[in-house]
Amino acid sequence: MDYQVEGKRAYCYTGGKPYKPSQPTAVFIHGAQNDHSVWGLQTRYFAHHGYNVLAVDLPGHGRSAGPALTSIEAISAWLLALLDAAGVERALLIGHSMGSLAALETAGAVPARVSKLAMVGTAYPMRVSDALLGAARDDEQRAIDMVNIWSHSTMSPKPSSPGPGFNVMEGSRRLMQRIAARGPEHLFHTDFSVCNSYAGGEAAAARVTCPTLLLLGQRDMMTPPKAARMIKESILHARSIEVAATGHALMTEQPDAVLDALYGFATEL
Template structure:
């Protein structure tokens, strides 16, 4: 589904704006496909699903946006284009910051926030920033290694032969080949520069769910203490996975999301 040149995966069902809406927001140098399993299930169980490709990523047109604030504004404009008055936002990593900022900007429009692999400040190491700028494949390798808890796949993986870490690497390579130069660096700089996290969190009144990976090396659960403290009404679920928990533990993530979104 295209909205103003922006691609949204609707989970294999025609989008219906009258249903409870869930918007899925991916992380750096990813696209909508990281949510394929969760978004498809929810689309077939009573939700209107928009799993987006951010501008400059995947199938969406236009240049990549440079700041979390710009991305949050884009999300709210997307809701307007889809005819959606209210939605729950589910964001992973960079996407979690976008969701948080969008809720801060339009509190009456956001019915819930699910923040996966989230932290604030979301500082990126100098070594990774340098690799993203000057040696993209090295940056992809670094992120891929740090985003998975092991090379042995979890029992809940969708099918035999489902190569989680290999799939993640190929996705980042595909986004790099189709997108603008140094996209990884653009995304990481947006995360690194976002300064409104505490103010945004303190303004959020809707229900909030943190989903953490117990073996997450990119955004370790302990690093989110300040963000969690700013959202004292939030619930936290921990799954046995690394940063790419949606693929490593798809059933556990879906169970957490389903329980959170259910009225």
């Protein structure tokens, strides 16, 4: 579904279901060099089991118009404008990696509009190495390959995907290549710089009042579980779950485990 946010196209995947004001809304926010499709299994299940779904393409990603936003604070403001455009007063926010920081900032900035917060593959601070920043700026394909290696727990997970014949790592690689081809120049570098420069996480966490889940990959080399300690300790109602046999790409390596954790968290009283 298309919305107009600040005069530009903002695309959201809805799971094939129309918006129902009587239902709660879950907003899914992707990470760097990704789009809404990384949440394929989880969003469709939510949409067919009692939730309105808005799986966003952030500006400059996927089907949403650019330019890409250059700070977590700007992404948070855009998310709030999107909620206004969609007529959503309050939502569950689910963010992965860069998207988790945007969800955190939003929950801290406007607590009344966030019913629950789920941060997947998260860390604070979310530092990006100089080598990866440089590769993202000067050799984007090399950066894509680096991230795909570091984001997966193994080269050949068993099973690699619920869909026969689908390769998790190659699928992730092709998605990033597609986002690079369609998006603004140096998009990967922009996204990594956004993560690396965000300095408001501790203050935002201290202002979060809603129940919070940190969903972490036990073998995550990009945002290892220990790097989320500050967030967990700073949010009063936070708890964490570590998903076995997965790296940073939790939603594709362990889609069912991620779905079970997220839907269980969303529906608990």
